[in-house]
Amino acid sequence: MMTRFREEEELMTSGHLACQGCGGPIAMRLALKALGEDTICVIPACCWTIISGPFPYSALKVPIMHTAFETAGAAASGVRAALDIQGRSHTKVLAWAGDGGTFDIGLQSLSGAAERNDDIIYICYDNEAYMNTGVQRSSATPDRAWTTTTPSGHPKRGPKKNIVEIMAAHKTPYVATASVAYPEDLMRKVRRAAETRGTTFVHVLSPCPPGWRIDSEASIRIARLATDSKVFPIYEVENGEKYQINVKPRDIPVAEYLKAQGRFNHLAAEDIAEIQRKIDHEWRRLMQKAMMDSYSGSHY
DSSP states (O other): OOOOOOTTOOOBOSOOOOOTTOHHHHHHHHHHHHHOSSEEEEEESSHHHHHTOSTTOOSBSSOEEEEOTTOHHHHHHHHHHHHHHTTOTTSEEEEEEESIIIIITTHHHHHHHHHHTOSOEEEEEEOSSBTTTTOBOOTTSOTTOOOSSSOTTSOOOSOOOOHHHHHHTTTOSEEEEEETTOHHHHHHHHHHHHHSSSOEEEEEEOOOHHHHTOOGGGHHHHHHHHHHTTSSOOEEEETTTEEEEOSOOOOOOHHHHHTTSGGGTTOOHHHHHHHHHHHHHHHHHHHHHTTOSSOOSOOO
């Protein structure tokens, strides 16, 4: 049974250690509003192990278990098992990890939890690189993006790993994308994840001003451009089969999104044209999966 919550309740305090404009604290604040105080967070090595503050201090009003980089899924499964033994099935277990701890080093433990369908909520706040250790590329880094390990002369090559399709392939009950630019949608999906038994996964786009080379006040605008240009569609998948697109994109050229970020300053016109072609292709594939010829859903 879900614990009742109040949306005005704040379970994240001031005094956290995030950079100005970071999407991570926004995402966490909204997620905890949706979940309520009867929640335990499992956080592997990532920006959020720093953001929450040094022990014994914490910016969160819920328990936190810091765990090894690769073990968010396994540790969350263990916390879930311990709570169930204590008869605390009502307590939510939230695994909260970045893209490095989800797409890369943590994928094996996440896949194991999903295959077992353990009753956990897994949220990946995706800033598209290993930001905590100096902006190194991850498999969530977009094609042709600058990072410190893929500099402008040799940018990242190859598409961003499609983590949503990987999770949907596990046939878990609920998988969704969300963005800090659409808070109502994000909170609805976290509540839905909490109300669903089994492994649920929410992939949240979380801009990083220093890593994306944007001004700190531009984070929400850039996140919205990602959806409006179809770079980051907002949708959900039930049981690996039923797709629903939740936010109607404004169908702006991808160039508007790319040119707003310093990490893409090196791109030539032909690079942008190729990225546009690939995005259009992926959007058509998503529309086919949602069995739609045109979009008629909500627009936040």
